[in-house]
Every structure is written in C-alpha cells, then in structure tokens.
Amino acid sequence: MGERARESCDVLIVGGGPAGSTCARQLRAAGLDVLVMDRQQFPRDKVCAGWITPAVVETLGLDIEDYRRLHVLQPITGFLTGVEGGRPLFTAYREPISYGIRRREFDHYLLERAGARLTLGESFDSMRRAGRHWIINDRIKTPLVIGAGGHFCPVARQLGARPGRGERAVTAQEIEFEMDAEQLANCPVKPDTPELYFCADMKGYGWIFRKGAYLNIGLGREGAHQLSRQVAAFRDRLIAEGRISARTPMDFHGHAYLLYTSGRRRLIDDGVMLIGDAAGLAYPQSGEGIRPAVESGLMAAAAVVAAKGHYDSATLAPYGVALTQRFGQRDESLRTAEEGVVLAGRWRRTLGAWLLRSRWFSQHVVLDRWFLHTQQKALTVEAI
Ligand SMILES: Cc1cc2nc3c(=O)[nH]c(=O)nc-3n(C[C@H](O)[C@H](O)[C@H](O)COP(=O)(O)OP(=O)(O)OC[C@H]3O[C@@H](n4cnc5c(N)ncnc54)[C@H](O)[C@@H]3O)c2cc1C
Numbered sequence: 001m002g003e004r005a006r007e008s009c010d011v012l013i014v015g016g017g018p019a020g021s022t023c024a025r026q027l028r029a030a031g032l033d034v035l036v037m038d039r040q041q042f043p044r045d046k047v048c049a050g051w052i053t054p055a056v057v058e059t060l061g062l063d064i065e066d067y068r069r070l071h072v073l074q075p076i077t078g079f080l081t082g083v084e085g086g087r088p089l090f091t092a093y094r095e096p097i098s099y100g101i102r103r104r105e106f107d108h109y110l111l112e113r114a115g116a117r118l119t120l121g122e123s124f125d126s127m128r129r130a131g132r133h134w135i136i137n138d139r140i141k142t143p144l145v146i147g148a149g150g151h152f153c154p155v156a157r158q159l160g161a162r163p164g165r166g167e168r169a170v171t172a173q174e175i176e177f178e179m180d181a182e183q184l185a186n187c188p189v190k191p192d193t194p195e196l197y198f199c200a201d202m203k204g205y206g207w208i209f210r211k212g213a214y215l216n217i218g219l220g221r222e223g224a225h226q227l228s229r230q231v232a233a234f235r236d237r238l239i240a241e242g243r244i245s246a247r248t249p250m251d252f253h254g255h256a257y258l259l260y261t262s263g264r265r266r267l268i269d270d271g272v273m274l275i276g277d278a279a280g281l282a283y284p285q286s287g288e289g290i291r292p293a294v295e296s297g298l299m300a301a302a303a304v305v306a307a308k309g310h311y312d313s314a315t316l317a318p319y320g321v322a323l324t325q326r327f328g329q330r331d332e333s334l335r336t337a338e339e340g341v342v343l344a345g346r347w348r349r350t351l352g353a354w355l356l357r358s359r360w361f362s363q364h365v366v367l368d369r370w371f372l373h374t375q376q377k378a379l380t381v382e383a384i
Contacts, residue, residue, distance in 0.1 A: 005130075005141035009035040009117065011304065012134075012142040014124045014155050016042060016111045018290050019276025020148030022060065022297030024116040026381070030305045034116040035140065039123035042111055046103035047174050047255040048290075049209050049216050051076070051194065053098050055378035056291050059298070060110070064099075071109060074100030074211040079371075080195040081362045084206065084237065088195065089356075091363045097372055100194070100211035102176070124154045134271055144311045146273050146300060148293075151257045153278030159266045167280075168262045170204070170287055173231045173252040174218030183245050184213055195243070196371075198356060199230065206234040208243060217244065218252070220287055227254070259284040260292065260327050268320055271311045275300045281327065285370035292327065295379045299323060302384040322384065 011027055013020045016038035024034045038044075057064060067073055075096035082088030111118070119140075127134045133141050147155025152163050163169070179187060187210065189195065194209040204221030217238070219231045231252055238244045258265075263280025267273065276293035283292065303319035304311070355361045368374045 005135050006139045007035070008141040009033045010142070011035070011144045011146060012037060012136055012140060013116070013146045013148050014038075015148035015150060015153060015276070015278065016040075016118070016120070017046065017107055017148060017150060017276060017293065018110060019278070019293035019297045020146070021107070021110040021114045021116075022294045023146060023148065023275055023301045024297075025110075025114040026298055026301035027304060028115045030301070032304075034114075035119060035142070036111065036114065036116045037119045037122050037124055037136075037140075038111075039121065041121045043104045043108035045253075046107060047172070047253045048103045049174065049194075049207055049218055050101045050103050050106070050176070050211065051098055051209065051288070052101055052106075052290055053288065053372055054096075055373065055376070056294055057099065058378035059291075059294055059380065067109065071105040072100070072102045072212050072214060074191055076100060076192055076194060078190075078193040079367055080193055081356060081366055082197055083356050084197045084199060084234065086357075088197070089359055089362050090193070091359070091367055096192075100191075100209060100216075102211065102214060124149065127155070127158060132271070143309065144271050144273070144304065146275060146304075147278040148275050148297070150277045151255070151280075153274065155272060156265055156274050156278045159269055159272060159274065161265045161278075163256070167258060167264070168223065169256040169258050170220050170222055170282070171224040171227050171254060171256045172218055172220030172287070173227060173254045174216060175249055175252045176214055176216040177249055178213050179215055183215075183247065186245065187215065188243060189215065197234070204230075206231075208238065215244070215248075217248065224256070228252075257282055257287075257289055259287065261330060263330060267323070268313050268316045270313050273300050273304075273316060273319060279323075281323070283370075283373065288371070288373075291373070295326060296323060298379060298381060299326070299384055302381075326379065 010032040011034050013036045016036045027034045076098040078092040080088040127136050147153045189210045191210045198205045206219035209216040219234045239246050257277045258280030259282050261284045267279050275296040281292035282289035299322040307315040
C-alpha cells in the first residue's frame with residue numbers, strides 16, 4: 001500500500017512548536033529532507049506564559065536585536081514572589097535574566113527559520129507500516145516519524161500514551177490580552193518584573209506577567225482538581241488587591257503537560273521518537289517546558305543524524321541516554337500508591353510559606369535554581 005503515497009520525506013515531524021521547529025532546523029542543517037506537519041496554520045496561539053530563560057536564547061542562537069525589531073521581547077530584571085494573599089518580596093537583578101515573548105510570534109518565527117517543508121492545517125490522523133517505512137495520513141511515506149505534538153501528541157498515543165488517564169499532569173489556565181489605553185495607563189504590573197504567587201498548598205502557582213502592552217495572567221497546578229475555581233479565586237484576589245483591572249477578560253484557556261518527574265511515556269520505537277511535551281519533559285519546579293522542548297529537539301536530531309538512516313529503536317537509543325544525562329533519572333519514588341499521584345518534587349510538600357518570606361531563599365533557591373536554572377549551562381549543539 002506504500003506505493004499509494006503521494007509524498008515522501010526523510011523525516012516527518014508532527015508538531016511545529018519549539019520542539020518540532022528546533023529539531024527540524026537541525027536536521028535540515030544535516031541535509032535531511034524534513035516535513036513538519038501541524039494541524040494549525042501559523043501564526044497560532046499557544047496557551048503559555050511566554051517566559052524564556054537566557055539558556056533558550058543561547059541554545060537557539062537567537063539574535064535578540066533582530067527578533068525584537070518585529071516581535072514583542074520583554075527583558076526581565078526582577079520578580080515579585082510570595083504566597084497568595086501574602087506580601088510579596090521583590091528581587092532585583094543587575095541585567096536581564098529572562099525574556100517575555102508571545103508564543104504566537106515566537107513559534108512562528110522559529111518555524112519559518114527552520115527551513116523545512118511544511119504541511120500546515122493538516123492533522124496527523126494515521127500511521128501504518130509499509131516495510132521499513134511509515135505511511136502517514138495515507139499519503140506521506142517516511143522512514144522516521146518524530147512526535148512533537150505537545151501533551152496530547154497523536155504519535156505519543158501510538159506509543160501507548162494515554163493523556164488524562166493514569167498520567168499525573170500539570171493543568172493550567174491562562175489568558176493573554178492586549179491592554180487598552182486606560183488599562184495600560186493604570187496597570188501597576190511592571191513589565192520587567194513578573195509576579196509569582198504560590199498556592200497555599202504549594203502545589204502550583206499563579207502569575208501576572210506584562211509583556212509590553214500585553215498582560216498574561218495564569219495559574220498552573222498539579223492535577224486538575226478544582227482548577228477553574230482556583231483560577232477564578234486568583235483572578236478575584238488580583239482584582240481586589242488592585243493588581244489587575246475588574247475589566248480583565250474572563251475567557252481563560254486551559255492546557256496540560258507532564259513534568260519530567262511524572263512522565264512515564266515510551267519515547268522511542270522503530271522509526272518513531274517523541275520530543276518536547278509529547279515526551280513529558282518540563283522542569284518539575286517551575287513548569288518551564290520551552291527549554292526542554294528545544295533541547296530535546298536538538299538531542300533527537302543528533303541521534304537521528306548518527307543513525308544514518310537506520311531508525312530501529314536500538315540505533316535511536318542514544319537519544320534516551322542523552323535525555324537522562326541531561327535531566328536525570330525519572331524519580332519513581334515520588335509516586336504515591338493511593339491516587340497514583342506523582343508529586344513534582346518533595347519540596348512542594350515541605351516548603352512552607354515561611355520559606356518564601358526569606359529573601360535569600362526566594363532569590364537563590366526559588367528564582368536562581370528552580371526557575372532560572374542558573375546551575376545548568378545552556379545546551380549547545382557541539383556539546384551533544
Ligand atoms: C498555561 C501554561 C503556561 C506555560 N508557561 C510556560 C513558560 O512561561 N515558559 C516555558 O518555558 N514553558 C511554559 N509552559 C510549557 C510550554 O508551553 C510547553 O512545554 C511547550 O510549549 C512545549 O513545546 P512543544 O513544541 O513540545 O509543544 P507545543 O508548543 O504544544 O506544540 C505542539 C504542536 O503540535 C501541534 N499538534 C497537536 N496535535 C496535532 C495533530 N494531531 N496533528 C498535527 N499537529 C498537531 C499543535 O498544533 C502545536 O502547534 C507553559 C504551559 C502552560 C500550559
């Protein structure tokens with residue numbers, strides 16, 4: 001049946017987010033014919049706060065000056081951190097330690113830059129074996145499929161993932177909107193100072209993040225239990241405290257993703273690999289997922305190039321090894337028997353509000369280690 005395929009490529013990447021576009025660009029640089037399929041047309045919205053750390057900028061080789069000419073790029077030089085309802089602490093840095101981007105713009109920029117062939121507005125529907133190849137959607141023939149379709153990636157499902165069933169994901173709701181002149185004039189949120197408010201049970205946090213004229217508000221937590229209620233309460237409190245206007249839109253959008261410690265998905269099979277959120281790689285303490293998405297895209301590309309066209313799972317195995325070397329062993333011990341719950345890290349159970357009142361702890365542990373990962377150098381192609 002493979003002969004019915006109307007198109008072929010060396011590698012098909014399903015999903016044109018940061019994982020897919022980074023992997024595509026690297027494979028193109030190695031001379032492979034890459035086709036990226038995404039069910040959406042770009043630019044497209046993506047539920048995300050849009051915070052990237054300098055390591056992402058470095059790994060992607062982003063020319064900040066060039067990028068900011070046409071896109072929102074908000075340097076971050078400080079944070080307000082605290083427990084919801086409490087008095088937040090201000091931490092200042094001497095230079096930008098992160099950036100705010102709009103995913104709509106950022107993902108489009110990366111995808112265009114990747115130089116791959118694109119099939120946008122096409123959803124991945126099926127894959128079947130034809131000898132050593134796959135036939136995708138009954139029309140595309142390829143020896144290798146890379147699943148980069150995010151948490152609900154259909155390629156991950158082919159490898160046995162069951163999103164929403166037996167997986168303990170972080171669920172989050174977010175809204176990003178352009179403020180009108182009146183909202184802008186009265187907005188007390190400083191653009192260079194995102195605000196992070198941890199939930200009282202330490203199982204998540206809410207944020208307000210201003211990027212130029214755009215305001216991004218959201219809350220993410222382990223598990224989906226009463227998320228909408230918590231988001232509504234967070235929004236109401238921000239209004240009551242005068243942090244946001246009572247006219248702030250209500251239509252928050254939700255999404256889910258796996259933290260590295262709670263991900264258990266099979267990542268490699270013959271002719272198949274998963275990267276980014278499809279592989280469940282986000283940092284456990286902060287939920288930062290763009291950096292692991294980009295890094296996994298590069299690591300997967302390196303394994304593909306080294307495999308020289310032999311894409312059986314044994315030949316692709318170095319990708320799994322590289323992930324473990326980079327992010328550590330996934331911690332089985334955090335699974336609680338009762339609910340099958342995997343907590344994002346022991347710190348959340350023991351960390352009390354009093355720790356977040358400590359200026360030293362807020363800066364050196366919460367911000368520098370957990371959110372900025374200053375202890376982990378940027379991944380470079382040469383280092384893989
Ligand atoms: C509310 C929220 C806030 C977040 N904030 C941050 C943050 O500030 N910083 C950070 O680093 N991380 C953040 N994250 C995590 C981050 O958004 C993800 O980790 C990151 O987007 C993963 O990138 P990806 O390329 O793997 O997947 P995605 O960016 O999700 O891209 C997947 C692509 O696959 C496509 N796709 C899906 N299904 C199909 C299909 N059937 N056929 C074809 N295409 C398909 C989608 O259209 C999409 O374009 C946040 C997440 C949430 C939910």
